[in-house]
Amino acid sequence: MLWPLLLLLAWVAVGTACTRLCLASARAGADPTVVRSDLTLYEAAFLSGGPARVAELTLVAMARQRRLLLAHTGWATVVDPDGRDDMERSVIGAIGPRGQSRIAPVRQSAAAAESVRRLADRLVAAGLAVPEGTRTTIAGAVRQVRGAALAVAALGTVALLTPTLVSGESRALIALWFALPLILALGCLAIARVEVHPYSRWASPAGQRLLAALARYAEGDDDRTYLTSVAVRGVRAAGEPGVRAAFEHR
Template sequence: MFWVLLLLPAWAVAGVACTRLCLAAVRAAAWDTGAAPADRDHDLTLYEAAFLSGGPARVAEVTLVSMARQRRLLLAHTGWATVVDPRGRDEMERSAIGAIGPEGQSRIAPVRAALATADSVRGLADRLVSAGLAVPEGSAADISSGVRQVRAAALAVLALGATALLLPGPTGMPRGLISLWFALPLALTLSCLAIARVEIHPHARWASPAGQRLLGTLARRA
């Protein structure tokens, strides 16, 4: 009956992980209910759409690419960014030029990382949260962490089940029934992941339901 000692932690990790994900989703839903009503006629700017679709990293990428397309910034295939026009037209561009540094040239990766954490990007995030279009950073992180924990729990259940089936000697129960017992916590984790995949939109880490609707409107216009 040693397999029972493996079944108990399988149920424990599956139950804890799924519970944490559900609680994170409930907290996010509670925030969305209490958030300020979003302006349905709000026209998203390029930076706002970038943040709602991919967060600070997407804003940094869009800023650099936009400047490069206007030939005010050179993005070389060798991984270097070179300033062509040092006059930023908005706070995002000024942050990008500042991240490149006074020499006017820097590697793209550190520039992108610095721009993603710049005050201008944080201010953009705060404005979108206040407008009810973006979710607070904590809620997004909690949901992402919950999904990762459920995935890890599913792998742990598989490993424990395989160990139980490979135990030498008599188990006191047919191995087919043992596999069914382990299939239950595995089904719990996989169903939780399936529901999260259906219910949690790819943009949900950054965009609130109202923000997702505005992004959908942009996609239909495109």
């Protein structure tokens, strides 16, 4: 009989995928001792878009204060060489002693700076960010469970279409056996959607809740709400077409 072997393969696929998803959700999940109720702009930027978003926010903030010029041609020019915090000093250092550089390498260098790594470590310790080793795990595990569900359906179809079923075996019974691992896979996906959706690469569920609260106030023209919008939504939220063009230029 072929169908028991196919059923075994289905259970292995679903069991492996669901176990991975459960472990990933537990690791990214949540620290119940989180007591933070607000985020700094740098923290919001990291939780929304990672190190690159922090670098972008720093560049936009400095340009907003006229301490840095962002040309639509993709160049950044230093106006005030005195950084007010570690992030700004990282950006100025990435631009270099000539005071002018392309934006793309500046963003890449600033995103890899020690100040950003320290920020990430603080957010992980606070239970707001996903640890580095598990940042892509939840989304990957969800995809694996979806693939396992499709594999179960395919294996079940093959089993039902196999012409060598021995007499007395009911196709309905075989379909029921294959329905069990399929129900398990779909149930895991439903639980994951409720518990850890959206499947963020950077923010833990606790961090996502703070971001959601912050996003409601990211509308307006004053500096704080403008930069909050950039931190949460990225450079595409910048109101000036020239700023967006500066980052989009290749």
